[in-house]
Amino acid sequence: MKDRDSKIQTIMTGYRRGFLSRREALRALGAVGLAAGAAPLLDFAALADEAGKQAGPGGIPLSRPDKPVTLPLNGDPIKSGLEPEKGPFHIFNYQDYIDQVSVIDTFSKKYGVEVVLTTFDSMDQAITRLASGTVEVDSTNITPDRLAQGVAGKLLQPLNHSYIPNLEKNIFKSLQNPFYDQGSQYSVPYNLYSTGIGWRTDKVKTDIGSLANPWSVFWDESSKEYSGYTGILDDARESLGMAMQYRGLTDMNTEDAAVLDKALADLKATVPISNPKINITEYQTLADGSCWIHQSWSGDMLGAIISYWPEGQDKSILKYWWPGKGKGVTQNDCWALLAKSKKPVLGHLWLNHICDAEVAYNNTTTYTGYQPAQKSFNADELVKAGILPEQLKNIILTEEDVGAGSLQYCALTPKGQGMWQDAYAKFNSGS
Known part of the structure; x- marks a missing residue:
C-alpha cells in the first residue's frame, strides 16, 4: 500500500509540474490500481493554477507573470494640475x-x-x-x-x-x-525582495546554503540543537509556501486543499524539532542573537546590518540563501x-x-x-x-x-484566499 501511494504521489507530481498530460496521468494511475472513474476525486482542475480558469475577487481575472491583467477602473482619476491639500x-x-x-x-x-x-x-x-x-x-x-x-x-x-x-x-x-x-x-x-533563509555562522556551524535541501533545516532532527532559536515568517503565503518548497513544490498559487493540508501538517511538524518563533522581526532578532536561523525576506538582512547590528560585531557572520529565479520566491x-x-x-x-x-x-x-x-x-x-x-x-x-519566469505569490480566488488563511490560522494558533 505504501509503495502504491508513493507511485501515485510521483504521478501526481508529474501532472502538477506539467511533465504528464491529464490523459497520461489517468493512464498511469490506472496502471497502479486507481480506477479512472475515481480520478475526479483527485480534482484535476484544482491541481493546476486557477489563472485563466476562475476569476478572482469581483470577477477580476487572476494575474500571473505570464498572464497580465488590466484592473477595472473605479471611476476616473483626479484631474491634472490641482493644488495639493493641507495636512495631516x-x-x-x-x-x-x-x-x-x-x-x-x-x-x-x-x-x-x-x-x-x-x-x-x-x-x-x-x-x-x-x-x-x-x-x-x-x-x-x-x-x-x-x-x-x-x-x-x-x-x-x-x-x-x-x-x-x-x-x-x-x-x-x-x-x-x-x-x-x-x-x-x-x-x-x-x-x-526574495524569500530565503538568514542565519548566523557563529551559532550555526552547518553551511545551510550548501545543503541538498536548505529548507530541511527547519525539519531535520539535527536541528534540535537550534530549538527555540529558529523562526518562520508570520505570513500565510510565505510560511505555507516554505513548507511546499521543502517538498519540492513550486506552485505558490495552488488552491488544492490536499496540498495546503500537507503544508499545514509539515509546518506543525517543525514545532517539536526546531520550535520556531513566528514573527517578522528577524532583522532585529538575527542581529541581537536571540535568533540563529530564520525564514527571511532578503531586505531584512541589510536592515539587520544597518539598524540593529551591535557595534564591533563581525558583519560577515550573517548569511542569506534563496533558491534562485524560478525556484525561489x-x-x-x-x-x-x-x-x-x-x-x-x-x-x-x-x-x-x-x-x-x-x-x-x-x-x-x-x-x-x-x-x-x-x-x-x-x-x-x-x-x-x-x-x-x-x-x-x-x-x-x-x-x-x-520578471517573466519568476516565482511569485499572486492573486487567488476568494475561496483560495480563505483556504490559505484558514490553514495558516491553524498553524499560528497551535490548533
Whole structure:
C-alpha cells in the first residue's frame, strides 16, 4: 500500500509540474490500481493554477507573470494640475518599513504637512482593517496579490500619472507596467525582495546554503540543537509556501486543499524539532542573537546590518540563501491611494516621492535595507561604499529576477484566499 501511494504521489507530481498530460496521468494511475472513474476525486482542475480558469475577487481575472491583467477602473482619476491639500496626511504601512527622516520628514517639509503613520502586522490585517473602515488613511502599502481585492472592494482609487513622473523616470521598466496592474493604474512599486533563509555562522556551524535541501533545516532532527532559536515568517503565503518548497513544490498559487493540508501538517511538524518563533522581526532578532536561523525576506538582512547590528560585531557572520529565479520566491510590494482619501493630490505626490531616486536610496541604505525598484540601484556600488557586506550581495535582485519566469505569490480566488488563511490560522494558533 505504501509503495502504491508513493507511485501515485510521483504521478501526481508529474501532472502538477506539467511533465504528464491529464490523459497520461489517468493512464498511469490506472496502471497502479486507481480506477479512472475515481480520478475526479483527485480534482484535476484544482491541481493546476486557477489563472485563466476562475476569476478572482469581483470577477477580476487572476494575474500571473505570464498572464497580465488590466484592473477595472473605479471611476476616473483626479484631474491634472490641482493644488495639493493641507495636512495631516495619513499613511498605512508595516512597522519599521519606512524611514522617518529620509522619507516621511522630507515629504512633510517639502509640502508643509504633517504625515501620520499607522502600522499593521500583516497584509491580512491591513486589508481587513481597510475594508472594515477601522482605519482611515490616505495611502497604503499593499502587495500585488491583494491589489485586485482592493479594487474589487472599491478600496483604491485610479491614478493620474501626470503627478508621478518619477515612475517612468526611475523605476524598472517592467514594473512601470506590471503584470498585476497593467498600466500601473492603481499602484507604484516600492521595494523588491526574495524569500530565503538568514542565519548566523557563529551559532550555526552547518553551511545551510550548501545543503541538498536548505529548507530541511527547519525539519531535520539535527536541528534540535537550534530549538527555540529558529523562526518562520508570520505570513500565510510565505510560511505555507516554505513548507511546499521543502517538498519540492513550486506552485505558490495552488488552491488544492490536499496540498495546503500537507503544508499545514509539515509546518506543525517543525514545532517539536526546531520550535520556531513566528514573527517578522528577524532583522532585529538575527542581529541581537536571540535568533540563529530564520525564514527571511532578503531586505531584512541589510536592515539587520544597518539598524540593529551591535557595534564591533563581525558583519560577515550573517548569511542569506534563496533558491534562485524560478525556484525561489521573489516579490515586490506597492503603494496605492485609498478611494476615500480626502487628500488625493497629496496622495499622488506621496507616490511620486516614494519613486524618487534619492529618497528611495536613503530609505534603503539608512533604515529599511529593502531594495527599491530603482534602475540605478547596484550591489557592487553598495559593497564598495561599505554599506552591504560582500557575502550578502545575493540579497540584491535584478529586473530579470522579478520578471517573466519568476516565482511569485499572486492573486487567488476568494475561496483560495480563505483556504490559505484558514490553514495558516491553524498553524499560528497551535490548533
